Amino acid sequence: MLGLPRLHLRVTDSTSTRAKELALAGAPHGALVTAAGQTAGRGRQGRSWTTPPGAALAMSVVLRDTPPLLPLVAAVAVAQACGAAARIKWPNDVLVDGRKVAGILAEGRPHEGWTVLGIGVNVAVDPADLPLELRESAGTLGRGAADVEPFLSTLLVALDHALALPAATVLDVWRSRDALVGREVAWAGGTGVAAGVDEEGRLVVRLVDGSVTVLQAGEVHLGRLPGA
Numbered sequence: 095m096l097g098l099p100r101l102h103l104r105v106t107d108s109t110s111t112r113a114k115e116l117a118l119a120g121a122p123h124g125a126l127v128t129a130a131g132q133t134a135g136r137g138r139q140g141r142s143w144t145t146p147p148g149a150a151l152a153m154s155v156v157l158r159d160t161p162p163l164l165p166l167v168a169a170v171a172v173a174q175a176c177g178a179a180a181r182i183k184w185p186n187d188v189l190v191d192g193r194k195v196a197g198i199l200a201e202g203r204p205h206e207g208w209t210v211l212g213i214g215v216n217v218a219v220d221p222a223d224l225p226l227e228l229r230e231s232a233g234t235l236g237r238g239a240a241d242v243e244p245f246l247s248t249l250l251v252a253l254d255h256a257l258a259l260p261a262a263t264v265l266d267v268w269r270s271r272d273a274l275v276g277r278e279v280a281w282a283g284g285t286g287v288a289a290g291v292d293e294e295g296r297l298v299v300r301l302v303d304g305s306v307t308v309l310q311a312g313e314v315h316l317g318r319l320p321g322a
Contacts, residue, residue, distance in 0.1 A: 096124040096155060096250045103129040105147070110201060110212040113154035117208045123158035128246065132214075148239050149223070151215040151246055155253070160200075160209045163261055166295045168198045168211055170267045171253040175245065176215070176235060181273035184288070184297045184314060188215075189273050193233025213249070217242045265291065280315050288314075 099121070106112055106129045113127040131147035161167055169186035176196065181189045188196035195216045202209035216234040218241060224232050237245070256264065269275070274288035279299060286299035289306070296308040 096254045097126045100126040105131040107133050109152050109154040110210050113156055113210040117156045121156045125156040128153045149218040151217050151242050154210050154212040157209045157211055158207055163264055163295050164200050166268050167256045167264050171256040172196045173271050174252045175249040182271045183273045190233050195233045217245050278317055281312055
């Protein structure tokens with residue numbers, strides 16, 4: 095069962111740091127670390143993840159024998175918990191009304207049989223409380239602080255269900271919430287039009303000359319790269 099045992103902290107540097115310590119000590123599948131506030135939460139591409147105290151969900155869960163499409167599996171679960179309006183920006187940013195409301199980061203040692211899945215969701219965040227550099231891109235579910243714990247329960251159920259889905263079903267659900275398909279995207283290597291994801295979860299991009307390329311990882315932007 096996901097969520098047991100659970101360690102809840104009033105404040106910590108990073109729930110994922112604490113969860114990795116538990117994983118190395120032999121914590122079982124489903125062991126959960128949550129915090130009311132984080133001082134050094136981590137996001138993709140080495141970014142920090144800001145968690146206003148009491149207004150956002152900050153959680154990391156220990157997973158054993160994780161599926162190969164874990165980033166997409168997690169995105170599907172988070173999007174389902176966030177509601178019908180949630181969309182996924184490849185590979186696993188969850189958006190509502192075009193703004194990022196959730197971040198997901200998987201870290202660990204799969205060769206040793208464990209991964210820590212860190213998830214942050216702006217459940218009740220007031221955009222005015224976010225750092226200035228995030229106010230243009232970050233969003234919120236617009237709920238109250240009392241909704242953070244119920245949201246966690248909803249998310250754990252959704253994640254438990256998504257982890258058990260066949261890969262083909264995960265991809266189908268992910269594609270139904272794809273925020274990029276049919277839109278111009280840019281990355282460090284060029285620009286093109288997003289054409290969905292392939293069976294390995296890679297982003298398929300159609301180039302201006304009609305050829306197709308796939309992206310395994312990296313940062314993707316809508317439209318052209320900033321400053322280009």
